Amino acid sequence: MSDSRFSAVKAYENQGWIHGREARPLRILAEYLEPESRFEEMGVEDTIVVFGSARILPRDVAEERLAQARQLGEGIERAEMAFQMSRYYEETRELAARLTKWSKSLQEGSQRFVICSGGGPGIMEAANRGASEAKGVNVGLNISLPFEQNDNPYITRKLSLEFHYFFMRKFWFTYLAKAIIVMPGGFGTLDEFMEVVTLVQTFKIKKDLPIVLFGTSYWSEVLNFGPLIKYGTISPEDVNLFYHTDSVDDAFEYITRRLLEGGLPEPGAHL
DSSP states (O other): OOOOSOOOOOGGGOHHHHTSGGGHHHHHHHHHHHHHHHHHHHTBOOEEEEEOOSSOOOHHHHHHHHHHHHHHTSSHHHHHHHHHHHHHHHHHHHHHHHHHHHHHTTOOSSBOSEEEEOSSSTHHHHHHHHHHHTTOOEEEEEEOOTTOOOOOTTSOGGGEEEESOHHHHHHHHHHHEEEEEEOSOOHHHHHHHHHHHHHHHTTSSOSOOOEEEEOHHHHHHHOOOHHHHHTTSSOGGGGGGSEEEOOHHHHHHHHHHHHHHTTSOOTTOOO
């Protein structure tokens, strides 16, 4: 018997095909099934999601860069703003730690109200870092980008997930969420915030979902819903779909009170 000159490749091992247009439905399905299996393995059924900018620095890093800018005599204004904005990194870190300690005190048996971020640097890192420092498991839903957003080092390893499709990543943000915290951010944060508010407004999300817009001075400049009310494109009561605050204490009290008032939603009570 002569050796075969050709060995067929199984479809799921055919890299050219699996990454092609025809297999896109399989790739989308994989980004539903694989995260689901990890959440089941780790007992994660509820999350508190934190959105925010990847560009906001830890206080010590911002302080060091400001000192360097002043020494060089250039880039001072930008470094001063980065230092000012670093408060949101530290406040995210503190709030995530406090919420993690609170969730661990519930003793519900499974992982309740686990901190979840977009998995990258900045505010996302601060959220995972705070949860990690409180010795709690935490989730990072990273996205593959051309400029290499890498997962931060504070995510629980088995809960560090990498997505290709933004819409599948956003599905997992909202599906498990029992509360959402929106820290200062850019286009991505605005996109995530607006989508969640739209889903709540249109009752596509039926569960009670507290949404905290953190950073009153920042968001009052970035968002002005007055004209939307004036021209009738939203209802006046739509601005009550989210809660404004500039205080870690207030955000913590609001989120925990809303969750407790809701009778601590049953594990797995999703969209």
